[in-house]
Amino acid sequence: MKQDRQNKFRWLIFVLLLLLTMGAGYFHYRQQIFEVFAAGTQWVLVTCGFQPEEEAERSETLQSDQLRKLFYAARMFNSPPPEELSEEDARANHLYPGVGFGLVHTFSIKPVPVVIGGWLFSIPCTYFADARDCQKSAGSVARLKVSAAGLSAMRVENIDAFLAASSPDIIGITLAGLEGRPQRWWQQEASPAGYSPYQSVGFTGGAGGLLCTEAQVGRGVMSHCLLRFMHGRGVYAELKFASQGRDNWADIEQQARALIRDFQVKR
Numbered sequence: 001m002k003q004d005r006q007n008k009f010r011w012l013i014f015v016l017l018l019l020l021t022m023g024a025g026y027f028h029y030r031q032q033i034f035e036v037f038a039a040g041t042q043w044v045l046v047t048c049g050f051q052p053e054e055e056a057e058r059s060e061t062l063q064s065d066q067l068r069k070l071f072y073a074a075r076m077f078n079s080p081p082p083e084e085l086s087e088e089d090a091r092a093n094h095l096y097p098g099v100g101f102g103l104v105h106t107f108s109i110k111p112v113p114v115v116i117g118g119w120l121f122s123i124p125c126t127y128f129a130d131a132r133d134c135q136k137s138a139g140s141v142a143r144l145k146v147s148a149a150g151l152s153a154m155r156v157e158n159i160d161a162f163l164a165a166s167s168p169d170i171i172g173i174t175l176a177g178l179e180g181r182p183q184r185w186w187q188q189e190a191s192p193a194g195y196s197p198y199q200s201v202g203f204t205g206g207a208g209g210l211l212c213t214e215a216q217v218g219r220g221v222m223s224h225c226l227l228r229f230m231h232g233r234g235v236y237a238e239l240k241f242a243s244q245g246r247d248n249w250a251d252i253e254q255q256a257r258a259l260i261r262d263f264q265v266k267r
Contacts, residue, residue, distance in 0.1 A: 092159060099163055106131040107154065113265075114142050117177030117234030120265040126153045129172065144173040148241060151255045166222040168242035173256060175237055183236075184209075186228050198225060198246055212243055229253060231260050 085093055088107035099105065108125040112134050115121075121142065125134035129143045147158060148171050154162045161169040182188070186209065191197060195211040212225040223243040230236050239256055 092156065096159060096163065100131075103132060104130055105154065105162065106134065108134065110134065114140075114175075116140055116142060116175050117232070117236075119232065119235055121175070121260075121263045122265050123263045124153065140177055140179075142173075142175040144175070146171050146173060146259070148245060151259050166224070166242075168222070168244055170241075171245075171252070171256075172240040173237060173259075174240075175231070175235060175260065178234055178236065183230055183233065184228075185236075195226065198249075210246070210249055212246055225249070227253060229257075231257070 085102040086106070086108055089102040089105075092105070092107060093101040101107075106125055106128075108131070110125045111122045112125050112128070113120060113122055117140075123142060123144070125131055127144045127146065128134055129145045133143070145154070145162060146152060147154075147161070148169050151171065158169065161167040164170070178185070191211055194213055196214050198210045198212040209229065210225060210227050213221070213223050224240055225243055225246045227239040227241070227249055228236060237256060237260060239252060241252060245252060
């Protein structure tokens with residue numbers, strides 16, 4: 001018993017000395033510790049609109065965009081921004097500070113290899129809705145954003161439309177593999193809630209191939225359509241575009257097919 005008490009006492013002394021040593025080290029190096037943590041969080045604070053005092057004048061125009069900045073900060077919190085931006089991204093970051101150029105948006109044309117449905121695609125990074133996918137390049141789904149005019153990638157003159165949560169000037173394209181589902185699987189499923197098949201003269205996409213939001217869909221949601229079609233045997237495409245373009249679905253599909261073919265690596 002006496003030996004046990006002595007052992008416990010020794011361990012207590014050891015723990016106390018360790019705590020005192022760590023406490024002394026913390027107080028001695030606390031400034032350096034704070035600086036390390038601050039270096040990793042400063043960009044988040046700036047993204048959220050909390051500008052340093054020396055940037056107070058410039059921050060006036062940024063405060064009006066607080067919600068958008070919080071949205072991008074939430075998406076980026078687990079991925080630090082790149083240490084060095086490309087010339088185009090640096091220019092865009094100067095014009096639109098804190099919205100993720102080089103991380104969530106980019107002008108980089110670096111080809112990104114993506115295998116979807118057993119087929120290899122090479123897609124310039126600037127087409128991706130989330131540029132973090134450009135670093136992964138291992139996913140089996142490609143989510144892209146293009147201009148409704150010509151299905152081109154983001155340009156300096158239409159940055160605003162690409163940054164908007166929804167815009168009639170932007171079309172979203174998703175390329176995905178069937179993952180065990182049959183071809184044209186959407187023909188065998190009920191329409192998603194809030195959507196109904198769009199009846200258009202000459203439309204041959206099959207049941208559920210062209211879906212548009214119903215009139216009673218909640219306010220604040222842009223009225224839009226989903227257009228689905230097969231690309232080859234193992235890949236399907238889904239396009240999301242504003243309802244204003246629904247009568248031009250055939251032209252939109254034709255342009256999308258041409259763009260996807262350009263991305264596909266020929267064997």
